[in-house]
Amino acid sequence: MRKVITLLAVVPWAWCVLVAALDRRHRLSLDDVEPLADGPLVSVIVPARDEERGVQAAIASLAAQEYGALEVIVVDDESTDATASEAGAAATDRVRIASGLPVPTGWVGKSWACHQGFELSRGEWLLFTDADIRHAPDTIGRALALVEARKVEGVTLLPLIETAGLVEQTIQPAAAVLIRSFVAPGPLVRSLRTPVAIAAGGFILVSRAAYEGVGGHEAMRHELVDDQMLAISLKKAGTPLALAGSGGRVRVRMYVGTRETLRGWRKNTSAGLGGSVAVAAVLAGSAVVSALAPTVALVRGPRLVGALGLALQVAARAASNEVCPTPRRTWPLFPAGALSLSVISLVSSTDRLRGGVVWRGRRYRPGTTSSGGQFESSC
Numbered sequence: 001m002r003k004v005i006t007l008l009a010v011v012p013w014a015w016c017v018l019v020a021a022l023d024r025r026h027r028l029s030l031d032d033v034e035p036l037a038d039g040p041l042v043s044v045i046v047p048a049r050d051e052e053r054g055v056q057a058a059i060a061s062l063a064a065q066e067y068g069a070l071e072v073i074v075v076d077d078e079s080t081d082a083t084a085s086e087a088g089a090a091a092t093d094r095v096r097i098a099s100g101l102p103v104p105t106g107w108v109g110k111s112w113a114c115h116q117g118f119e120l121s122r123g124e125w126l127l128f129t130d131a132d133i134r135h136a137p138d139t140i141g142r143a144l145a146l147v148e149a150r151k152v153e154g155v156t157l158l159p160l161i162e163t164a165g166l167v168e169q170t171i172q173p174a175a176a177v178l179i180r181s182f183v184a185p186g187p188l189v190r191s192l193r194t195p196v197a198i199a200a201g202g203f204i205l206v207s208r209a210a211y212e213g214v215g216g217h218e219a220m221r222h223e224l225v226d227d228q229m230l231a232i233s234l235k236k237a238g239t240p241l242a243l244a245g246s247g248g249r250v251r252v253r254m255y256v257g258t259r260e261t262l263r264g265w266r267k268n269t270s271a272g273l274g275g276s277v278a279v280a281a282v283l284a285g286s287a288v289v290s291a292l293a294p295t296v297a298l299v300r301g302p303r304l305v306g307a308l309g310l311a312l313q314v315a316a317r318a319a320s321n322e323v324c325p326t327p328r329r330t331w332p333l334f335p336a337g338a339l340s341l342s343v344i345s346l347v348s349s350t351d352r353l354r355g356g357v358v359w360r361g362r363r364y365r366p367g368t369t370s371s372g373g374q375f376e377s378s379c
Contacts, residue, residue, distance in 0.1 A: 294306050
């Protein structure tokens with residue numbers, strides 16, 4: 001048992017530190033290029049459901065882009081709040097507010113909204129972004145310059161994740177580390193020999209040709225985690241998204257407060273674990289044990305291994321500060337954040353047995369296909 005604890009206390013967290021180091025070495029960034037002032041038309045598609053809190057600032061930041069050839073299409077996805085009027089308050093002649101149609105059977109709401117936005121778009125390039133994302137004025141111009149320089153069909157930008165309060169500052173950095181290290185490790189994402197891919201849903205710029213080539217959101221209409229599935233599809237088709245840092249130009253506060261943070265990650269992990277309930281539970285349970293292993297080793301021995309494991313956990317947390325900055329005094333809370341996410345994952349693995357995931361007033365029930373990540377919606 002001590003050997004198992006030793007392995008779990010050190011190996012996963014050493015891997016996190018190694019991945020972070022390799023990512024720094026191969027990092028792309030908007031800072032690497034100068035922004036384009038004009039060029040092909042870019043259609044920005046913003047699905048929005050019950051986003052009255054942040055949508056005005058998001059749309060204002062898009063309307064203020066320095067890049068010239070731009071249209072912004074906001075699809076109000078049957079919001080029950082003032083999303084449409086808040087978006088309209090920031091609208092200019094570049095912005096169109098469209099009322100989304102009811103979600104058809106077999107579609108997830110966000111994918112349906114993205115599909116409707118695509119149907120209305122005219123651009124050679126498509127930018128899918130969220131209704132709570134704020135963009136610096138030179139963001140789109142730089143993103144286009146980057147895809148031109150790299151000769152790729154698309155790029156996804158890592159946003160700077162803003163936090164406030166102890167719970168957000170504990171859980172959000174841990175999520176950034178675990179996703180980068182275990183969901184989509186950089187070395188596997190960059191390798192064309194693996195199917196592993198990742199996209200940050202807050203900023204996915206893709207050529208129309210590549211998007212249509214994989215069937216767009218219609219081909220992934222069941223998927224609750226549509227951004228990752230789009231990235232996987234594009235990579236399989238030989239047109240992978242480049243992954244780049246935004247240099248702080250793309251910002252978001254994903255969740256506000258304890259309840260929203262816990263509910264948001266419960267939804268994300270339920271969809272992200274995939275597979276059967278049993279497989280999801282085993283994966284989540286393993287994550288709980290790995291998160292606890294350094295502390296257990298520190299208390300029960302071998303203590304040197306426990307201390308090393310905790311040091312590696314904090315080092316992994318420190319490496320993620322460029323994506324999710326928090327005060328240094330919160331860095332030692334990383335083990336608690338990793339444990340919290342692991343427990344949330346374990347709880348969410350049973351949601352499939354209790355009727356599925358509820359998000360933004362809609363229930364998403366597990367589908368009957370072979371893909372565990374597919375869901376059927378019911379309002």
